[in-house]
Amino acid sequence: MDNVVTRRSMLAGAAAGLAAPVVVTAAAPTAASTATTTGATRKITMYAEALPGNLIGYGLAPGQATVPGPILEIWEGDTLEIDLVNTTTQRLSIHPHGVDYSVDSDGSPLNASFNNPGETRKYIWRTRESTPALGRKFMPGSAGYWHYHDHALGTDHGTGGVARGLYGALIVRRRGDILPDKQFTVVFNDMMINNKLAPDTPMFEANLGERVEWIAIGHGATFHTFHLHAHRWADNRTGMLEGPNDPSLVIDNKDLNPGSSFGFQVLAGDGVGPGVWMYHCHVQFHADGGMVGLFLVRNADGSMPPGAQEAIDRFHNHQHSHD
């Protein structure tokens, strides 16, 4: 199982397995959220490491790099301090979207903000809450489904690092946000999902009714559309409606273009039941080319629903045009 972390493992700070991203445990909001934003500074160490298949990944401990990298998660108002260790032989960096940082944490060669081979460098990401402004308007806070990536490997824009897997999800939560049971990171990177093609793309799993958070990120040089079968969400910050009159558009398909990201939560199989559901790029030749993965919704007790294994087998035997 790639790129899946359970809320339980996150809260416990347990190792989630070699292939699974680990959420920043120090930043873990609690489920029954009475936590307040404290303006706290969370400190982590990340390791950029070469991986098999010419990939490079970020990890939270030596030997634990993954593609995508770990989900980094903090409360709006808090600061994340990252000591990035470059264990590779190439210049690289970490550059965030959606948060505040000074030029020396920019992660770009333009600002001489990168790690030389073997070097450790500190990057500081700040966040802030929404504040009232004139005219009863508000300045936006930092809360959102963001992402981070290399900005120095190969070119001054990190084109080589991004292509090889140096990317991951960054979530800034607002106080009161509902926390998920499980989290999945889906990165449409050129013509691949998480640098894989079907049938090797991630199969995400949840039990019926579990609250599942999807973080979708676009990279590379190609435009995509993300579609999830049998589930839908509101096209706003959280993916949820705030009430019956919330005018947010409800969708099940959304543009996912280079540098963009969004997230949402669904209740697995809500209204449709357990089964095997596809997520895929809806550009037809991209889907045909292997930009397809599976979302297995098990029965509430964790058992396999009828027909699910057959569907999975069908997926693995399916011919994509890249075969």
Ligand SMILES: [Cu+2]
């Ligand atoms: Cu596509």
